[in-house]
Amino acid sequence: MMTPAPLDGARILVTGATGQVAFPLIQSLSPRSTVYALARFAKTRDRQRVEAAGAIPVAADLAGDDLSAIPQDVDYVVHMAVVKSGDFGYDLKANAEGVGRLMSHCRKARAFVHFSSTAVYAYTGQQLHAEDAPLGDNHRAMFPTYSLSKIAAESVVRFAAREFGLPTTIARLSVPYGNNGGWPWFHWQMMKAGMPIDVHPERPNTYNPIHEDDIIDKVPYLLSAATVPATTLNFGGEPVSIEEWCAYIGELTGLAAAYRDNPQAFGSLQIDPAAMHAAIGKTRVDWKEGIRRMIAHMEQQSTHS
């Protein structure tokens, strides 16, 4: 396993900084690094949240032409911005062309991590997906532009890593969750509302949920794993199915999950973690502990609001 990139005192650009995955990261990095937090900042509240976290807001639209607000002399880039508006033109421009222009702009950085998704893999039932598994339009049913623009973005990233000699890791994230939300949180909300949860009929529907603390812990390792040409790694925790995490949410809350078989649902998307474990090590947060903490945190927040 690698040694982590030295982030203390470093200048780090985090894109998608107001999002589910990046926000806890900027909160964790800001006390010890200079964090530039990029988003469009459509909502004023987001700018305040980012400033309160100790990061420096950088407003830019990655689908736009003007990236001049983005500092070029950063040490590291963690690229988490994503848009899934459903408009292919805009989403490909922001997600695929956008990352290319960002890498061109920040080509002097020591390392670049591009957050991709296991949504780039074709559905193949219960099989494990290694990094060379077939790709496909996995998330079409719910997010029409998502898988294709994540696949397109990866190709642009590989090109740019070589073109600019910029050491790069592509991290194919499974299911991020934690105190800032995530798919298990959505399922909990659906259980509260008595809404059926669509699952693929080929059960169980297994993924590799990864807690926000593990994402924060692993970012320095993902940066140190960066190479030219780019390294591609799956990025997830231990395998857990939707059925298992909903049953556990039920145990904690007394709610029951109602399932609806839907062959269009994403279906199992389990990673082969071998390359990830060899390069950056295993995750640490036990999934039940992570879900317990998520529920306790959200319940505490709702009693204070």
Ligand SMILES: NC(=O)c1ccc[n+]([C@@H]2O[C@H](COP(=O)([O-])OP(=O)(O)OC[C@H]3O[C@@H](n4cnc5c(N)ncnc54)[C@H](OP(=O)(O)O)[C@@H]3O)[C@@H](O)[C@H]2O)c1
């Ligand atoms: N969440 C998941 O379940 C999941 C699973 C697998 C992989 N991932 C990957 O993990 C990364 C983070 O996902 P997330 O769920 O945290 O995303 P998110 O919550 O949807 O947040 C997206 C972020 O990107 C920014 N953004 C959107 N369009 C932009 C544009 N045109 N220019 C600049 N910034 C833009 C948004 O802020 P503004 O709207 O203010 O611009 C926001 O900060 C993404 O790469 C995603 O594909 C996520």
